[in-house]
Amino acid sequence: MKQVRVIDSHTGGEPTRTVISGGPELGGGSLAERRERFARDCDQFRSAVVNEPRGSDVFVGALLVEPQDPACAAGVIFFNNVGVLNMCGHGTIGLVVTLAHLGRIQPGEHRIETPVGVVTATLHANGEVSVANVPSYRQAKAVTVDLAGHSKVTGDVAWGGNWFFLVEKHEEPLTLANVERLTNLAWRIRQAVNAQGFPEVDHVELFGPPQAAGAHSRNFVLCPGKAYDRSPCGTGTSAKLACLFADGKLREGEMWRQESIVGSCFDGTVKVVNGEIRPVIRGSAFVNADTTLILNDADPFCWGIR
Numbered sequence: 219m220k221q222v223r224v225i226d227s228h229t230g231g232e233p234t235r236t237v238i239s240g241g242p243e244l245g246g247g248s249l250a251e252r253r254e255r256f257a258r259d260c261d262q263f264r265s266a267v268v269n270e271p272r273g274s275d276v277f278v279g280a281l282l283v284e285p286q287d288p289a290c291a292a293g294v295i296f297f298n299n300v301g302v303l304n305m306c307g308h309g310t311i312g313l314v315v316t317l318a319h320l321g322r323i324q325p326g327e328h329r330i331e332t333p334v335g336v337v338t339a340t341l342h343a344n345g346e347v348s349v350a351n352v353p354s355y356r357q358a359k360a361v362t363v364d365l366a367g368h369s370k371v372t373g374d375v376a377w378g379g380n381w382f383f384l385v386e387k388h389e390e391p392l393t394l395a396n397v398e399r400l401t402n403l404a405w406r407i408r409q410a411v412n413a414q415g416f417p418e419v420d421h422v423e424l425f426g427p428p429q430a431a432g433a434h435s436r437n438f439v440l441c442p443g444k445a446y447d448r449s450p451c452g453t454g455t456s457a458k459l460a461c462l463f464a465d466g467k468l469r470e471g472e473m474w475r476q477e478s479i480v481g482s483c484f485d486g487t488v489k490v491v492n493g494e495i496r497p498v499i500r501g502s503a504f505v506n507a508d509t510t511l512i513l514n515d516a517d518p519f520c521w522g523i524r
């Protein structure tokens with residue numbers, strides 16, 4: 219029997235399960251190399267941690283590893299119900315609050331290594347966390363894709379640490395009661411975008427009018443494993459900020475409040491560093507479990523339902 223210590227948190231309603239100990243030994247090398255090893259050799263472990271019966275499709279896992287760069291406080295490999303992620307904004311906020319819960323970090327700035335680059339997280343005195351994300355950019359503007367049934371939808375392809383297709387114009391209300399229709403629409407959009415020249419896009423983001431005080435927009439974000447993000451999605455908000463900046467709709471330092479489908483918010487700004495757009499996302503997370511997973515080979519569902 220194997221024991222895995224995890225700490226669960228949620229960031230604006232979206233869970234992160236951080237693996238503190240008992241995870242696989244991935245050897246040395248860059249975080250990108252170690253993520254490839256994790257994806258290739260440790261898929262059972264990934265599924266055991268986040269999938270049912272211990273988790274659910276919504277969980278994002280965060281495997282804490284030694285950083286290659288000694289100036290970093292931690293290295294992390296994010297994963298979900300279907301595979302590994304590049305970066306995760308809500309997960310980074312959850313990780314920072316988890317490290318603070320463990321007493322491993324104090325308020326201040328902390329560099330965190332991810333497979334797609336180093337991000338800088340600031341733990342504020344009030345417990346909120348800002349994440350200066352990897353450089354973000356729009357790859358293609360106003361791409362129109364054909365959905366089955368002869369309807370078309372137009373959106374932007376952008377990178378915010380993961381690949382997104384961002385859609386402003388659609389017919390669906392952004393409400394929790396409408397999640398099933400939103401999921402179906404976003405899934406059809408993803409398949410059309412992938413088939414029509416952008417196979418790398420694995421997240422779809424639909425926008426609509428905000429409801430929360432001070433928010434500029436509400437979103438619905440469909441993740442690669444068909445679960446929707448309960449938070450406003452840190453990498454998705456970064457992609458949105460990069461598009462707004464490219465369109466001249468947001469200036470450096472100006473605040474954009476992004477609301478999620480459950481009403482939680484991230485505050486985002488853009489910093490331009492050496493000509494690159496570095497989105498900064500601010501939000502809060504709460505630790506809600508500190509526990510030990512038991513992996514027992516005799517359990518027929520030990521490695522998760524997939």
Ligand code: PYC
Nearest residue numbers: 306307308451452453
């Ligand atoms: O916050 O970046 C994010 C994220 C990605 C997938 C789920 N959340």
